[in-house]
Amino acid sequence: MSNDYLCKAEKLCKTFDSTVALSNVDIAVKKGEIHGLIGENGSGKSTMSSIFAGIQKADSGTMYLEGKAYSPTDTIDAMNRGVSMVVQEQNTIGKITVAANIFFGKEALFAKAGFLNVKKMNQEAQKALESVGVFHIKPRENIDKLTFEDRKLVELARAFYTTPKLWIVDETSTALTVNGRDILYKLMEKQRESGGSVLFISHDIDEIMRICDSLTILRDGVVTAKLEKKDFSSDTIKTLMIGRDVSGHYYREDSGDESCGDIVLEAENVSTKVLKNISLSLHKGEILGVGGLSDCGMHDLGKVLFGLIKPDSGRVLKGGRLKVRNAAWAVKEGIAYVSKNRDRESLMTICSIKDNICLPSLRDISKHYLITKKSENELAEKWSGNLEVKAGSINEYCNELSGGNKQKVVLAKWLAKGSDIMILDCPTRGIDVGAKASIYHLIEELKKSGKSIVLISEELPELIGMSDRIVTLQDGKISGEFYRTEGLSEAKLIKKMI
Ligand SMILES: Nc1ncnc2c1ncn2[C@@H]1O[C@H](COP(=O)(O)OP(=O)(O)OP(=O)(O)O)[C@@H](O)[C@H]1O
Known part of the structure; x- marks a missing residue:
């Protein structure tokens, strides 16, 4: 395997009862690149990325990380080996503080003689939040008081604290508003500049074309194409995703009038x-x-x-x-x-x-x-x-x-x-x-x-x-x-x- 690749999967297969989620999927992410993963709803993107992140196991196939066989036992194992993921849905733990969420599973870092040094954990959480450009969230705050977006920002701080080699971002941008997206994009850039890689999943073709260096397209669990940035075109991507031409109008075409009813x-x-x-x-x-x-x-x-x-x-x-x-x-x-x-x-x-x-x-x-x-x-x-x-x-x-x-x-x-x-x-x-x-x-x-x-x-x-x-x-x-x-x-x- 070439050293240019940070991670690679070969012939990954995953089936849920009668649903074939992944069929012989090959994907490779180079060092220092943002690699996009796109496909229709249900095409297998989250299944693919969650296998990389140790959330579930493939039925067959092989994965490599930095040239070595890679098969994480769970998410903590994946994180320890340098793969972390931010998922689509809310993924924080309720009823505990922001700091406790950031360091969930890593409390030993702040424990001495069986006692948790909460002050130290809060200080470190503050640094973790600031390092991803978030200044308005307080580590001591109960996570339940935060908005959906702020909880996503806490998840970003948690993912980045471990300085991942591969950072998987699964449709996170749609959970964020303009400010949050700005933070996300800057972090992805930072990851690329530091020689790390990003696997970025999004349904927004313009966003994918703007941000990614290369792209894998999935349809019904099968890879239909791999594209480099120079070959990106909105119509090509749509056709490869869906298997038919979906150009044409998207939004309303009328210019509206102000006279709606009662x-x-x-x-x-x-x-x-x-x-x-x-x-x-x-x-x-x-x-x-x-x-x-x-x-x-x-x-x-x-x-x-x-x-x-x-x-x-x-x-x-x-x-x-x-x-x-x-x-x-x-x-x-x-x-x-x-x-x-x-x-x-x-x-x-x-x-x-x-x-x-x-x-x-x-x-x-x-x-x-x-x-x-x-x-x-x-x-x-x-x-x-x-x-x-x-x-x-x-x-x-x-x-x-x-x-x-x-x-x-x-x-x-x-x-x-x-x-x-x-x-x-x-x-x-x-x-x-x-x-x-x-x-x-x-x-x-x-x-x-x-x-x-x-x-x-x-x-x-x-x-x-x-x-x-x-x-x-x-x-x-x-x-x-x-x-x-x-x-x-x-x-x-x-x-x-x-
Ligand atoms: N735990 C599960 N049990 C049964 N079927 C599942 C499970 N997880 C995923 N699937 C099925 O596998 C297929 C691929 O799902 P996956 O979540 O990977 O799609 P996706 O490309 O991420 O879609 P979306 O864009 O809608 O998030 C779907 O048909 C889905 O219903």
């Missing part, structure tokens, strides 16, 4: 710990975009509108008169909510696709208080099919699905319910380019059929491409409002976000 949902002077005197309204048939930087309050706003967070003052009204009382009331009244935190707040992961899709609709499909298997199966089959969820059957457990397919189940659940108002927080997070196009099309169809949508997103092109109107938030306050008809640019929005 107000269906409104916040009146809403304040919480994070939000400050927010007033806004959503109209029938409108797509209202909400954007901002991390901690601007946009994710909390989604929860307030759905009744998950009770405002300290002010109120949320549906149809101009009914106060949104709580989430259960909201579901009954036709309000849907997709959380950014998929595994913890949007899905029952140890239940089947069918159970998840049917849950909000049980009342609707019951006849004389009875629910038949046939009606459940029909509803789940229909929506799982419409969203092209990749799974053996609707009885498959959600924790066995790939990240993007889990997200499709979340969307299917609310589309099946047929809610009139949909609050979508980062709805296309982790979704591949082909499926994204179908979801945008679906959102457009929902709008045309008179449904109203709040689209909370960290993707500015998505906000601009889909919304009738965009509200920006800064430090919990509304900082700007823009109409589609104005011909929006990312620069205009960013000005109001920072």
Whole structure:
């Protein structure tokens, strides 16, 4: 094996029951490069990277690290040998401090005569956070008080503390806002400059083309191509991923008008710990975009509108008169909510696709208080099919699905319910380019059929491409409002976000 390669896998295979996740996969990452890994939802990217990171074992095949056979027994072993990974979903341990999370499994570093020197551990955690450019998180803080993004930053500090040779970044950028992404990109650069390597998984083709030096493309567990930077082209990558041409329009093409229908949902002077005197309204048939930087309050706003967070003052009204009382009331009244935190707040992961899709609709499909298997199966089959969820059957457990397919189940659940108002927080997070196009099309169809949508997103092109109107938030306050008809640019929005 050439010394240019930091790590290599040959003929890796992995099967889950009848699903072939990886079939004879060869991949090689050079020293001092950022190597991209891209493919449709369920193509095997996370399976591949988690085998490298010691999370699971391949059925067959060989891996090498710095020319020597490599077969980590678990993640700690992988870390000790220089391979660490940041995953898509939240991966911190609740109820303990930030410092305890950073040094989980490494407490011995701070132990003397059976006692843990917490002060020393906190000091070292502060250094670990600062070394990745994070200054606002305190090591003593309970991790549960942190936002999703801040917890991801803690994970970055944890991964970097061990100065990895190979750093695997699995769809982390979509969990971060502009600031967080900046930190991530700088760390990846630093890793490359110091002669280490990065294996970077993302669904964002522009991001992959900008950041990576080379690329492996997977389709249905098989490598379809390996490209060097000079050969990158968006259309080629898409075709190699999906096996068909997916060029064509992506977002809405109309230039919008300002005349949406009556107000269906409104916040009146809403304040919480994070939000400050927010007033806004959503109209029938409108797509209202909400954007901002991390901690601007946009994710909390989604929860307030759905009744998950009770405002300290002010109120949320549906149809101009009914106060949104709580989430259960909201579901009954036709309000849907997709959380950014998929595994913890949007899905029952140890239940089947069918159970998840049917849950909000049980009342609707019951006849004389009875629910038949046939009606459940029909509803789940229909929506799982419409969203092209990749799974053996609707009885498959959600924790066995790939990240993007889990997200499709979340969307299917609310589309099946047929809610009139949909609050979508980062709805296309982790979704591949082909499926994204179908979801945008679906959102457009929902709008045309008179449904109203709040689209909370960290993707500015998505906000601009889909919304009738965009509200920006800064430090919990509304900082700007823009109409589609104005011909929006990312620069205009960013000005109001920072
Ligand atoms: N623990 C598991 N049990 C059963 N099937 C699994 C398990 N983990 C993964 N799979 C299946 O293996 C296939 C590959 O999944 P994987 O998570 O590697 O895809 P991915 O390319 O990372 O997708 P995404 O972009 O959606 O994250 C999928 O069909 C998935 O359902």
